[in-house]
Amino acid sequence: MALSSPLRSSELEVLSYPVARMIVSCIGDDYLIRRYALAEAKAAHEALIGERQNILATMGQEFGMNIDISEQRFRLHFTDYVRYAHRMHDPGWKLVNRRLQSGWLSLSGREFTRLLQEAIRDRIQQDLPLDIPSETGICDKLSEHIAIVKESLGARKTEFEMGGEVDSGAFPPCIANAITMLQGGVNLAHSARFATTAFLRNIGMSVDDIVGMFGGSPDFDETRTRYQVEHIAGQEYTAPGCDTMKTYGNCVGADDLCKRVAHPLNYYRIKKRGKGSGGSAGAAQASVRQTA
Numbered sequence: 303m304a305l306s307s308p309l310r311s312s313e314l315e316v317l318s319y320p321v322a323r324m325i326v327s328c329i330g331d332d333y334l335i336r337r338y339a340l341a342e343a344k345a346a347h348e349a350l351i352g353e354r355q356n357i358l359a360t361m362g363q364e365f366g367m368n369i370d371i372s373e374q375r376f377r378l379h380f381t382d383y384v385r386y387a388h389r390m391h392d393p394g395w396k397l398v399n400r401r402l403q404s405g406w407l408s409l410s411g412r413e414f415t416r417l418l419q420e421a422i423r424d425r426i427q428q429d430l431p432l433d434i435p436s437e438t439g440i441c442d443k444l445s446e447h448i449a450i451v452k453e454s455l456g457a458r459k460t461e462f463e464m465g466g467e468v469d470s471g472a473f474p475p476c477i478a479n480a481i482t483m484l485q486g487g488v489n490l491a492h493s494a495r496f497a498t499t500a501f502l503r504n505i506g507m508s509v510d511d512i513v514g515m516f517g518g519s520p521d522f523d524e525t526r527t528r529y530q531v532e533h534i535a536g537q538e539y540t541a542p543g544c545d546t547m548k549t550y551g552n553c554v555g556a557d558d559l560c561k562r563v564a565h566p567l568n569y570y571r572i573k574k575r576g577k578g579s580g581g582s583a584g585a586a587q588a589s590v591r592q593t594a
């Protein structure tokens with residue numbers, strides 16, 4: 303292929319993968335790695351939908367799954383199922399809602415492909431960052447692209463002022479209210495729990511600290527709570543915006559600053575900045591493939 307030939311999109315797709323991995327590795331940011339792995343896994347999932355069963359099963363075996371095909375369905379051992387399905391939010395994925403036969407369960411092609419997405423995500427994430435010795439000069443050669451990705455990542459981090467010291471005095475009224483209720487033993491609706499958990503994760507709070515905060519809830523079950531918080535953390539959910547909060551009745555105690563924002567994270571950023579606190583890190587939605 304002559305270098306001057308324009309690349310087809312399929313060729314670009316193939317070439318972008320190793321280059322994106324190198325860019326991500328040169329930057330070495332944990333958040334970027336997680337987001338990148340998730341984006342690649344989602345893209346792979348899209349490409350795998352409708353793929354032949356034997357190809358999907360072979361992929362599953364490559365990831366160490368005990369799998370076979372029976373009557374057009376996938377049979378998977380429950381230990382492999384739980385390894386990936388425990389992150390899924392929908393109750394239909396819970397093991398208690400599946401039919402087990404001697405430790406095996408049956409999955410549709412769509413369900414199995416979704417599990418493969420999680421396996422792919424884990425594999426990509428585990429393999430990064432790559433070890434790129436400085437003497438190869440690879441990071442220097444990619445410096446132009448690295449700068450673009452870093453700028454995008456930095457902008458996202460600044461956008462929400464994530465990480466650094468968590469400043470509870472800058473929490474928006476909706477989140478402050480939810481936390482007060484939790485700590486007072488009031489049972490929060492699922493949507494409010496989700497919003498609170500996602501918000502606290504987005505501003506950089508650890509899973510342990512969030513689980514500890516939920517401890518006042520009357521139906522507090524540490525194992526279940528940890529499972530839910532880890533799921534939200536693992537999926538990198540962004541907290542819902544004000545419109546969604548209002549729809550679910552979770553916008554409580556709006557104040558003057560609320561009139562200027564459309565998202566609780568923006569409220570936090572503005573208030574935290576106004577109080578003169580430093581700190582940043584955060585919610586990069588860096589699309590490495592696009593930027594690179």
Ligand code: SF4
Pocket residue numbers: 474475476477543544547548552553554555556557560561563564565566569
């Ligand atoms: S307007 Fe937005 S930030 Fe303010 S309380 Fe309602 S949901 Fe929270």
